Amino acid sequence: MYSDVIELVGVVNLGEDDLGQEIEKEVPRQVFCDRKCIPQNEFFQxxxxxxxxxxxxxxxxxxxxxxxxxxxxxxIYYVYRVYEKANERVELYCEVKARG
Known part of the structure; x- marks a missing residue:
């Protein structure tokens, strides 16, 4: 049973503009999740x-x-590591990035 909700943000390519640059649009989807603490060894690594x-x-x-x-x-957080578990669940390890 999940206890929280996050939005997974995907990107859809809408084609190219007049200069040949890709036009992308972010598409968020709400999913249920469990938020857990980062293990100490993962945090240090x-x-x-x-x-x-x-x-x-x-x-x-x-x-x-x-x-x-x-x-x-x-x-907004960025997924830096994905770990697929045996119980049909995936762990998404997320980081904060500095603006700029």
């Missing part, structure tokens, strides 16, 4: 790689479609 680990969300394997952004509590 991510930090060594320059990643600021923030949250781990567990979602159904059927709900995850290779999205790289997650919106949670009106904040």
């Amino acid at each position: 991510a930090g060594i790689s320059g990643i600021k680990a923030a949250h781990m969300f567990e979602v159904s394997t059927l709900d995850y479609q290779d999205e790289t952004k997650v919106r949670y509590n009106d904040k």
Whole structure:
């Protein structure tokens, strides 16, 4: 049973503009999840790689479609690691990126 909701943010390619640049649109989808703490060893390993680990969300394997952004509590997080579990669930390890 899931206890929380996130938005997985996918991207749809709408074609090209007059200059030949791709036009993309973000498409968010709400899915149920369990938010869990980042394990201590994961937090430190991510930090060594320059990643600021923030949250781990567990979602159904059927709900995850290779999205790289997650919106949670009106904040955007980026998926830096995906771990597929045996129980038809996927762990999404998410980071905060500095603006700029």
